[in-house]
Amino acid sequence: MALGDKSVYSPLTTLKNLFKRPMTIKYPKEILRVFPKEGVSPNYRGLHTNDLEKCVGCAACQRICPFDAIEMKIIGQNEQGRAIKKPVVDYGRCSFCAFCVDVCPTNSLKMSRHYIYKIKTVKSLSAKDEVEFVKDKFRIMPDEKLGDDIGYNTGKAKKVLG
Amino acid sequence: MTSRWDVERFGIGPMATPRQADVLLVTGYVSLKTLKRIIRTYEQMPEPKWVLAFGSCTVNGGIYWDSYNTITNLAEYIPVDITVSGCMPRPEAVMDALQTLMKMIQSGEAGAYKKYKENYEYYKANQDRVLRKTYPILGEKLIQNEEAATSIE
Amino acid sequence: MDAPSYMLTKIAEKDDLAVYELFFGPNHPGMHGNFGYVLEMIGTEIVKVRPNAGQLHRGFEKLMEQKLWVQNIALVPRICVVDPDPNEVAYCTAIEKIMGIEIPDRAKFIRTITLEMSRLTSFLMGMGALGAALGLYTPMYIMTADRDLILDLFEWLTGGRIYHIFNIPGGVRNDLPEGWVDRLNKVLDHLEKRLIEYDKILFENPIVHKRLKGLGYVSKEDAVRFGLTGPNLRASGNPYDVRVDDPYAAYAYLDVKVIIQEGGDALTRAVQVRIEFEETIKLIRQALKLMPEGEVRLNLGNLAMLKVPKGEAYAKVESSKGEFGYYVVSDGGMKPYRVAVRGPSLPAGLLLAQKHLPKMKIDDVAAWMGSLAICPPDIDK
Amino acid sequence: MIEILRVFLFGFFAIFIGLFFMGIGRKIIARIQLRLGPPFYQAFLDVGKLFSRKSITHNFVMDLGMVMSLAGLVATMLFVPIAGHTAIKTSSNLIVIMYLMAIGYLGMAMAVAASGNPNATIGVSRALTMMLGYEVPFFTVMLGLIIINGTSSLELIANSQAGSILNWNMIKFPLGFIAAEIALQAMMGEKPFDAMIAPAEIASGPMVELSGKYLGLAFLTHAVSIFVETAIIVNLFMGGASNIFTFVLKQFEIYLITVIIEAVFPRFKIEQAVKFLWTVPMSIALLQLVLIVF
Known part of the structure; x- marks a missing residue:
């Protein structure tokens, strides 16, 4: 068996890497080009996007969420006096498993290919307020803002759950 | 980090000990036993120092929000400069956060370590509150017995 | 005194x-x-x-009792970060065993392929970590870069890079996307070419031999006695592989070659991983060739309302580090009554350490850990 | 006054070249690892950053030790001829250089022993053991060169190789060069002989308690040691140089070999390293000595 033979010169053959192109992607300037779409994969599970027109506020996503990350927020009342509810995603809990997208009956909740969401701590806030500030900032009501770059979406494919 | 997402391009590299570190990366959930180590590591780092919390778990408990052994919010125990969402965050997101942190340091925006000194009581109180849970159940009695045993000798 | x-x-x-x-x-x-x-x-x-374990304890087994059957799938991959798929498959297989259902053949093959891909990523990480423990960082960097190529494929297939959350009771979540198989073949070709380079820098390196030879010797009997599984067990000369002895997913259709080596020291374990890496690539090729067309999942109705009949089952999966076992008990409700997880790293990390580490020099601790492929999250769970 | 200025100039020059080499070395290693690597001036930025940080000291012995370590190496550097220039001229500087070089390590040992960290203590004991390992073959090689030239002055040894490339000791005594090259690898503390730093084993050893300015000083010490050690080899085996530019270029060639070996070999355990140094380079060096004497 070839394995197990040793040679002082074998490791030195790695030096030919010096003349190869590095595998590094210069991140802010370059992006990944291995998928049919550039950047992340076409069905990436990124931040949520929600078609508020289509969303009926059925709270199916809230029930399936394994980590209690979705909360139904009342944003107004309809003509019958019933409350209109829309989901608010807490990214402090969300694990991007996309079960909520799978169960959405109207297919309004989707996931976009955007993934960067960061919060800088404000220097002037006191220590206690800062905790609440960050927590608050991580609760977002998904809307159509990221809708032009849809990632994970079970609309076309067969529904997975339910 | 890997060859593809080479962070050494920005002069960022892992250091072997907290004494040589500038930035503490808390990558995900923090159990009570780890919290003790994180606080110790953080206090060992020389100033100026910064904390980058990433993953959802450091903000509101993440997927372990109902676990009996993890803390839900890192910022209650040590001051955090920048928080990134994701579970796990992509390498790009981490690099983006590191670069933002670099910009913040340049503009003087990042100075959470000063908060630790100013609000030392607040942080200590929070830390004590959860770390009390990690004391051995037979705790004080056992220690007293041992002390008694040694004094007899 | x-x-x-x-x-x-x-x-x-x-x-x-x-x-x-x-x-x-x-x-x-x-x-x-x-x-x-x-x-x-x-x-x-x-x-x-x-x-000094316990820093990663999250109380998985307790958390799983509090969540719906399907919700737990988002939780289980976290048990071992570098090799997440065996957890999902083991959990789903256990549920399917209790329910007494057979998943479609295509789903079985897709599961097999993702399992083997996950094994590749874990092996790459493990070999790289072993190199790094010896102070040889070059293969580590190259291997993690190659691991990224497989992670890309995972991302394309499942939408997630590290945690795939791809297997569900009754099959897998979606079919292979268009162009995915071509890309996989390309990546496999690339890895086979790279394997020669890994050999040159890591496995033919005289100093690596000098460091690893005779380190952490596990005899044939000890390996069984301590409960080692996976490559560590086979490197000690025990012919046991869950994929062959108790086939799950599509392994029954495939020709899995069990590699056994006599030796039992760190070098043998490293070479074992290296040979199994090659075998894994062949196995993926085989599975791709035999893969049938058809459905990828059974329709079990609304999975959120899934009720598993009363019963219990043990499902085991051969991961890159050894046997992952899930013992699931159901009382017929919406949530598992009890889930117990058997991780492969516990025997090596906690028990074997107490036998091996004494009388060892501090130089060897990292290399010893690297050679046994110890994965701390699954010790603590 | 001018003498003092000269001394300072030499010191700064050595630090500058050393840091420059370190930066390029990191870049080359990164390329071997198929990544882009830091910019070549990263070492300067690092040192600048480290000196701007707060640092934690344990006691004054630690401060003293770090300064002593740098001062020892800078003092060594003053005796090394650089392309015909020497800060302090003596007739037998080779002995002085080898003597003074040990002071750098002793200073480091003093500083980290004061910190009281077990990892650091293990690291220092390893560093001193390693010194024992590489100095024996290196001295043997030097002894041969001293015997054949009849002098222990580095300038004279360097000048004796003037003329064509065939006069270089590297060509004339290839065995001695190989032995010295292996010893140099250990002297610089590069793999496979970096057991004293070994992050995976003892958490970077002597550096484990150094923060801020102390780490900066350790960086500078390393930079000067790179300069001194490559300069000695260039003088001994590559015939020195007529101008500074050629000299630095030759130094860089030597450093390049070191870096390349560093990138592709793992580290020996300390006992394996010493055993290796006392067998392989030692026997080569002895063979060379025998060839020279008879």
Whole structure:
């Protein structure tokens, strides 16, 4: 068996890497080009996007969420006096498993290919307020803002759950 | 980090000990036993120092929000400069956060370590509150017995 | 007071101060993951070891009792970060066993392919970590870069890079996307080409041989006695592989070659991983060739409302580090009554450490851990 | 006054070249690892950053030790001829250089022993053991060169190789060069002989308690040691140089070999390293000595 033979010169053959192109992607300037779409994969599970027109506020996503990350927020009342509810995603809990997208009956909740969401701590806030500030900032009501770059979406494919 | 997402391009590299570190990366959930180590590591780092919390778990408990052994919010125990969402965050997101942190340091925006000194009581109180849970159940009695045993000798 | 039997030298017997404690981990660069050993040492020699586990304990088994059957799938991959798929498959297989359902053949093959891909990523990480423990960072960087190529494929297939959350009871979540198989073949070709380079730098390196030869010897009987599984067991000469002995997914249709080596030391284990890496690539090729067309999942109705009939089952999966076992008990409700997880790293990380580490020099601890492929999250769970 | 200025100039020059080499070395290693690597001036930025940080000291012995370590190496550097220039001229500087070089390590040992960290203590004991390992073959090689030239002055040894490339000791005594090259690898503390730093084993050893300015000083010490050690080899085996530019270029060639070996080999355990140094380079060096004497 070839394995197990040793040679002082074998490791030195790695030096030919010096003349190869590095595998590094210069991140802010370059992006990944291995998928049919550039950047992340076409069905990436990124931040949520929600078609508020289509969303009926059925709270199916809230029930399936394994980590209690979705909360139904009342944003107004309809003509019958019933409350209109829309989901608010807490990214402090969300694990991007996309079960909520799978169960959405109207297919309004989707996931976009955007993934960067960061919060800088404000220097002037006191220590206690800062905790609440960050927590608050991580609760977002998904809307159509990221809708032009849809990632994970079970609309076309067969529904997975339910 | 890997060859593809080479962070050494920005002069960022892992250091072997907290004494040589500038930035503490808390990558995900923090159990009570780890919290003790994180606080110790953080206090060992020389100033100026910064904390980058990433993953959802450091903000509101993440997927372990109902676990009996993890803390839900890192910022209650040590001051955090920048928080990134994701579970796990992509390498790009981490690099983006590191670069933002670099910009913040340049503009003087990042100075959470000063908060630790100013609000030392607040942080200590929070830390004590959860770390009390990690004391051995037979705790004080056992220690007293041992002390008694040694004094007899 | 009698001197403890582990005291090594006459001087040490007299002087209690000769023994000192050294914390190897959690924040030690030689430790992969949040885990630690408290070493009692004389000079640079270890006399006693105390594993300091628990930093990663999240109470998985308890958390899983509080969640719906399907919700747990988002949780289980976290048990072992570098090799997440075996967890999902084991959990789903256990549920399917209780329900008494057979998943479609295509789903079985897709599961097999993702399992083997996950094995590749884990092997790449493991070999790289072994190199890094010896101070050889070059293969680590190249291997993690190659691992990224497989992660890309995972991302394309499942939408997630590290945690795939791809297997569900009754099959897998979606079919292979268009162009995915071509890309996989390309990546496999690339890995086969790279394998020659890994050999040159890591496995033919004379100093690697010098460091690993004879380190952490596990005899054939000991391997069984301590409960080692996977490559570590086979490197000690025990022909056991869950994929062959108790086939799950599509392994029954495939020709899995069980590789056995006599030797049982760190070098043999490293070479074992290297040979199995090659076999894994062949296995994926085989599975791709045999893959049938058809459905990828059974329709079990609304999975959120899934009720598993009363019963219990044990499902085991051969991961890159050994056998992952899930023992699931159902009382017929919406949530599991009890889930117990058997991780492969516990015997090596906690039990074997107490036998091997004493009398070892501090130089070898990281290499020893690397050779046994210890994954701390699954010790603690 | 001018003498003092000269001394300072030499010191700064050595630090500058050393840091420059370190930066390029990191870049080359990164390329071997198929990544882009830091910019070549990263070492300067690092040192600048480290000196601007707060640092934690344990006691004054630690401060003293770090300064002593740097001062020892800078003092060594003053005796090394650089392309015909020497800060302090003596007739037998080779002996002085080898003597003074040990002071750098002793200073480091003093500083980190004061910190009281067990990892650091293990690291220092390893560093001193390693010194024992590489100095024996290196001295043997030097002894041969001293015997054949009849002098222990580096300038004279360098000048004796003037003329064509065939006069270089590297060509004339290839065995001695190989032995010295292996010893140099250990002297610089590069793999496979970096057991004293070994992050995976003892968490970077002597550096484990150094923060801020102390780490900066350790960086500078390393930079000067790179300069001194490559300069000695260039003088001994590559015939020195007529101008500074050629000299630095030759130094860089030597450093390049070191870096390349560093990138592709793992580290020996300390006992394996010493055993290796006392067998392989030692026997080569002895063979060379025998060839020279008879």
